[in-house]
Amino acid sequence: MDAALSPVAPHEVEDIEIQLLLEALFQRYHYDFRHYARASIKRRLLQARTHFGLPSLTALQERVLHDPEMLPQLLGFLTVQVSEMFRDPAYFRALREQVLPHLRTYPSLKVWIAGCSAGEEVYSLAILFREEGLFDRTMFYATDINPDALRAAEAGVYSLDRIRKFTENHQKSGGRTSLSDYYTADYGRAVFDKSLRANVVFSDHSLVSDAVFGEMQLISCRNVMIYFDRPLQDRAVGLFKDSLARNGFLGIGSKESLRFSRHAGAFADFVPEEKIYRRREP
Amino acid sequence: MTPDPARALVIGASAGGVQALLAILPELPADFPLPVLIVLHVPADRSNVLAPLFASKCALTVKEAEDKEPTQPGVVYFAPSDYHLLVEADGALALSSDELVNYSRPSIDVLFESAADAYGAGLVGLVLTGANEDGAAGLKAVAAAGGLTFVEDPASAYARPMPEAALRACPAAQVMSLARIPEVLKGLGQA
Numbered sequence: 001m002d003a004a005l006s007p008v009a010p011h012e013v014e015d016i017e018i019q020l021l022l023e024a025l026f027q028r029y030h031y032d033f034r035h036y037a038r039a040s041i042k043r044r045l046l047q048a049r050t051h052f053g054l055p056s057l058t059a060l061q062e063r064v065l066h067d068p069e070m071l072p073q074l075l076g077f078l079t080v081q082v083s084e085m086f087r088d089p090a091y092f093r094a095l096r097e098q099v100l101p102h103l104r105t106y107p108s109l110k111v112w113i114a115g116c117s118a119g120e121e122v123y124s125l126a127i128l129f130r131e132e133g134l135f136d137r138t139m140f141y142a143t144d145i146n147p148d149a150l151r152a153a154e155a156g157v158y159s160l161d162r163i164r165k166f167t168e169n170h171q172k173s174g175g176r177t178s179l180s181d182y183y184t185a186d187y188g189r190a191v192f193d194k195s196l197r198a199n200v201v202f203s204d205h206s207l208v209s210d211a212v213f214g215e216m217q218l219i220s221c222r223n224v225m226i227y228f229d230r231p232l233q234d235r236a237v238g239l240f241k242d243s244l245a246r247n248g249f250l251g252i253g254s255k256e257s258l259r260f261s262r263h264a265g266a267f268a269d270f271v272p273e274e275k276i277y278r279r280r281e282p
Numbered sequence: 283m284t285p286d287p288a289r290a291l292v293i294g295a296s297a298g299g300v301q302a303l304l305a306i307l308p309e310l311p312a313d314f315p316l317p318v319l320i321v322l323h324v325p326a327d328r329s330n331v332l333a334p335l336f337a338s339k340c341a342l343t344v345k346e347a348e349d350k351e352p353t354q355p356g357v358v359y360f361a362p363s364d365y366h367l368l369v370e371a372d373g374a375l376a377l378s379s380d381e382l383v384n385y386s387r388p389s390i391d392v393l394f395e396s397a398a399d400a401y402g403a404g405l406v407g408l409v410l411t412g413a414n415e416d417g418a419a420g421l422k423a424v425a426a427a428g429g430l431t432f433v434e435d436p437a438s439a440y441a442r443p444m445p446e447a448a449l450r451a452c453p454a455a456q457v458m459s460l461a462r463i464p465e466v467l468k469g470l471g472q473a
Contacts (some may be wrong), residue, residue: 039368039396
């Protein structure tokens with residue numbers, strides 16, 4: 001049989017469609033998912049296809065290329081991150097007990113939450129820093145590529161049915177106050193106190209394409225780089241390396257590692273079991 | 283036509299799964315020729331006890347799956363609690379914290395569907411005991427890609443709903459008792 005006409009599995013055709021769709025998103029809208037880990041991107045795109053009731057990923061590409069109003073919804077599928085406040089309480093406990101004593105020695109602090117999604121981690125860190133008396137001297141930079149996520153993060157409103165878990169996590173993280181001190185309940189929603197974001201800058205920033213924007217004492221980027229392929233992970237870790245002050249701290253997700261990174265040598269283990277690293281002296 | 287040689291084994295289990303896997307994994311020899319990828323539902327806060335539990339009882343190397351890790355034959359990889367486990371096209375493992383699928387994270391469907399893409403007809407899928415229906419769509423995907431499909435006999439399984447759902451989705455799957463599974467697995471990947 002002619003090789004060009006030989007049968008291919010349906011998923012191989014889908015792989016071609018995914019590549020073309022990601023290229024289209026990049027060329028048309030400058031959103032670059034081409035170096036995201038493919039297996040997860042595929043699941044998310046197939047969910048979007050089903051949601052929009054389209055027969056194929058090619059049809060999805062056709063729609064989004066010609067209909068910019070569809071982009072935010074598609075971005076929601078491609079970037080949505082379900083998180084919790086104080087997710088992995090032991091991580092926040094390690095920040096509280098082991099990292100903050102070092103940060104206390106600085107007169108002013110900059111903290112970057114990279115890939116802040118709907119803001120759960122931003123409010124967690126703001127509360128932690130307030131409990132530890134460091135909030136007033138800290139500027140927080142919360143960044144994401146998804147404008148809807150940034151708006152949600154800035155609003156700081158979460159469904160009340162999630163609060164029980166948030167509260168439990170906060171207690172396990174060594175919380176010195178009650179989480180209920182920081183929100184008001186309103187029609188099934190918890191509205192977080194706007195004073196928590198007094199020192200927070202919410203901003204569009206891409207780990208794929210944007211550059212260093214400040215010198216940080218702490219960067220927290222959790223469960224973001226698992227969605228990247230190796231070269232893109234290297235880029236992100238390089239950006240963190242160049243953004244950290246001398247002896248600055250980097251926290252990543254509990255199942256992520258710098259071990260395979262090109263920049264591993266620039267970081268020393270600080271709390272290895274919680275994946276908190278410290279920038280080595282250059 | 284000879285069947286494609288097996289290249290990987292995926293296993294999904296839920297309620298009763300620890301006991302079922304204790305009847306299977308310790309029986310596999312150290313030179314078992316396939317990587318073994320497992321999703322076992324456990325409560326999210328009972329994190330990561332599985333690999334140590336099984337490592338002490340198995341001839342195979344048993345570990346928790348790491349993101350971007352290449353798979354090796356004769357190694358058992360457990361999905362970490364609270365993360366989905368997927369396989370990339372090049373056979374490397376990937377983790378995700380995307381939303382729950384079938385109320386589960388890790389989800390059996392997520393592992394099986396991505397592994398079916400990666401390994402095609404070289405994949406063997408096995409659904410064991412469980413009280414929900416995760417794994418049914420995944421096993422169907424394994425069959426659609428040309429892989430081998432096995433289901434623990436619901437009649438003797440600790441919990442029937444999961445193997446029953448898998449059989450409804452994938453009627454051609456081979457049904458076997460827990461006692462017989464190790465013997466069948468030992469025959470895989472042999473020339």
